Amino acid sequence: MSIKHLEEYRDPELARRLIDRICHIRSKPVRLMEVCGTHTVSIFRSGVRSVLPVDISLVSGPGCPVCVTDQSDIDAFIAISRMNGVIVATFGDLIRVPGTESSLEAERAGGRDIRMVYSPMDALDIARAHPDKRVVFLGVGFETTAPTIAATMMTAMASQLSNYLVYSAHKTVPPALDALVNAPDVQIDGFILPGHVSVMIGSDAYLFLKTVHHMPSVIAGFEPADILQAVYLLVSQIHAGMPELDNAYPRAVTSTGNPKAISIMNAVFEPVDAAWRGIGTIPRSGLKIREEYAVMDAARQLDIRVPEPVIVTGCACGDILKGIKTPPECALYKKRCTPVNPVGPCMVSSEGTCAAYYRYQ
Amino acid sequence: MCLAIPSKITHIDENGMAAIDVDGVQRQTSLLLIEDPQVGDYVIVHAGFAIHKIDEKFALESLAVLRESLALSMQTDRL
Numbered sequence: 001m002s003i004k005h006l007e008e009y010r011d012p013e014l015a016r017r018l019i020d021r022i023c024h025i026r027s028k029p030v031r032l033m034e035v036c037g038t039h040t041v042s043i044f045r046s047g048v049r050s051v052l053p054v055d056i057s058l059v060s061g062p063g064c065p066v067c068v069t070d071q072s073d074i075d076a077f078i079a080i081s082r083m084n085g086v087i088v089a090t091f092g093d094l095i096r097v098p099g100t101e102s103s104l105e106a107e108r109a110g111g112r113d114i115r116m117v118y119s120p121m122d123a124l125d126i127a128r129a130h131p132d133k134r135v136v137f138l139g140v141g142f143e144t145t146a147p148t149i150a151a152t153m154m155t156a157m158a159s160q161l162s163n164y165l166v167y168s169a170h171k172t173v174p175p176a177l178d179a180l181v182n183a184p185d186v187q188i189d190g191f192i193l194p195g196h197v198s199v200m201i202g203s204d205a206y207l208f209l210k211t212v213h214h215m216p217s218v219i220a221g222f223e224p225a226d227i228l229q230a231v232y233l234l235v236s237q238i239h240a241g242m243p244e245l246d247n248a249y250p251r252a253v254t255s256t257g258n259p260k261a262i263s264i265m266n267a268v269f270e271p272v273d274a275a276w277r278g279i280g281t282i283p284r285s286g287l288k289i290r291e292e293y294a295v296m297d298a299a300r301q302l303d304i305r306v307p308e309p310v311i312v313t314g315c316a317c318g319d320i321l322k323g324i325k326t327p328p329e330c331a332l333y334k335k336r337c338t339p340v341n342p343v344g345p346c347m348v349s350s351e352g353t354c355a356a357y358y359r360y361q
Numbered sequence: 362m363c364l365a366i367p368s369k370i371t372h373i374d375e376n377g378m379a380a381i382d383v384d385g386v387q388r389q390t391s392l393l394l395i396e397d398p399q400v401g402d403y404v405i406v407h408a409g410f411a412i413h414k415i416d417e418k419f420a421l422e423s424l425a426v427l428r429e430s431l432a433l434s435m436q437t438d439r440l
């Protein structure tokens with residue numbers, strides 16, 4: 001199987017031309033934030049960082065779902081996994097994140113039933129296969145993932161599957177961008193906006209970046225030419241002094257997004273204030289399960305007790321998620337903290353900035 | 362983690378599930394989140410759900426526009 005347009009977006013000649021253009025128009029040092037963790041990995045893997053002029057810095061943002069999950073939610077996941085009669089279903093990246101007293105990995109080694117799934121649909125299958133157990137899906141992720149989990153909850157409701165529960169630690173991207181732009185210690189000249197969150201919410205969801213904050217912003221795909229095109233458009237906007245909201249991923253992103261997915265998400269979840277690691281509480285940036293689905297809400301149905309959270313001292317993950325620090329500026333990086341023995345979530349997740357630096361830098 | 366490569370729908374069953382081809386590997390995906398899926402469509406898949414249909418013709422067109430705008434700006438530089 002070959003997809004013609006993909007090969008063309010990987011064309012080195014096209015990339016070279018884009019780099020030429022970027023070098024030609026730049027006039028002052030700029031700091032661009034790639035908001036999405038998949039962009040971080042793709043930028044490292046493709047070598048985009050090394051071909052850009054040195055005065056264009058790409059800094060990573062808060063778009064690694066596991067990394068921004070608050071310590072109290074991680075502790076709640078661990079507490080759930082210790083309950084009798086419970087099977088925990090989760091995406092793989094969460095397993096190794098250290099909580100205050102333990103990790104899901106340690107709990108699993110101690111005999112708790114914790115299963116990694118590729119899709120939340122797999123969690124539904126586990127629930128069907130184990131009617132005598134309660135199956136709790138640990139919901140982390142942004143607007144790309146939340147509709148998929150909402151769809152499993154609707155399916156469970158329609159088929160009267162009563163042993164499927166979800167703990168929702170989902171977050172939404174636009175309120176986090178708003179908080180970042182308003183944070184006095186964050187210095188960003190432009191945003192490379194996430195590709196697949198934008199597939200769902202549409203480019204119009206970011207209009208406030210232009211109209212309220214005058215912040216240059218470009219939605220990007222994941223191929224090298226996509227990312228270089230986004231950098232090119234951002235540098236052009238900055239150079240011209242005309243902040244815009246550009247869509248450099250039109251083959252996947254429309255102005256209105258995927259209305260079907262968003263209506264399913266909104267039928268199950270409603271906005272709530274949420275705590276982000278490193279950033280703090282951001283108004284209406286989380287997704288809470290609506291009253292209509294309360295029977296499936298693990299936070300309402302289970303008696304979850306968590307310890308007072310203790311954030312590992314010395315881990316700079318929080319500042320890294322705001323683009324204030326880079327991993328080498330953390331004293332533990334490559335010393336006490338490595339992918340084999342991760343201290344913080346930015347080293348655990350395959351999308352974490354520390355893990356990406358470790359692997360590719 | 363977003364899967365950036367679109368997958369082709371090879372089969373659709375009556376429960377709204379589809380078989381997709383991801384770089385030669387067959388997988389199951391749910392079609393609940395998209396409108397009017399057809400066998401042969403290229404879809405972006407996230408966590409076992411198709412979330413968008415890619416129009417190959419449109420993808421190539423936007424690429425042509427990019428190439429053209431790059432060629433144009435190079436010309437202007439030389440003037």
Ligand code: SF4
Nearest residue numbers: 316317330337344354
């Ligand atoms: S290197 Fe480890 S300890 Fe340092 S910021 Fe990254 S995750 Fe935290």
